[in-house]
Amino acid sequence: MASMEEIKENVENNGNVLTLSMKELRDACGFKKLGSDVCKKIAQNLADIGLGHVPKELPNSQDEPVRLYTRNTKVGQLIERVVSPNKQHDLTLLENFGTQGSDSDKIIKQNKEYAATIQKIRELVAD
Numbered sequence: 001m002a003s004m005e006e007i008k009e010n011v012e013n014n015g016n017v018l019t020l021s022m023k024e025l026r027d028a029c030g031f032k033k034l035g036s037d038v039c040k041k042i043a044q045n046l047a048d049i050g051l052g053h054v055p056k057e058l059p060n061s062q063d064e065p066v067r068l069y070t071r072n073t074k075v076g077q078l079i080e081r082v083v084s085p086n087k088q089h090d091l092t093l094l095e096n097f098g099t100q101g102s103d104s105d106k107i108i109k110q111n112k113e114y115a116a117t118i119q120k121i122r123e124l125v126a127d
Contacts, residue, residue: 002024008050050072052079
């Protein structure tokens, strides 16, 4: 059975995000059964060691998965922006992941334009 500090270390060693079962979290906190009060205490224990979780309200079922993340990290900030809707978070998400086109889209477009130019040159040389 892992302790909360070991769970924190595992999250950090896994790139600051890790999914565990509620049973694992319950056991790490030393509880025998899950209930709404126990879930609140687990959530507080996670917050106390700098970890956030999704879903925001921890499930009462020991078999349910919970995604843990280290707060104040890039992945933690991304998760918090996704699960906490507000206009500023929307703007940040759109700036980083919006439909205005990614760098790879621009590269593909440039490659197609380059290929078309090469084809025109070949046609001119062949004439």
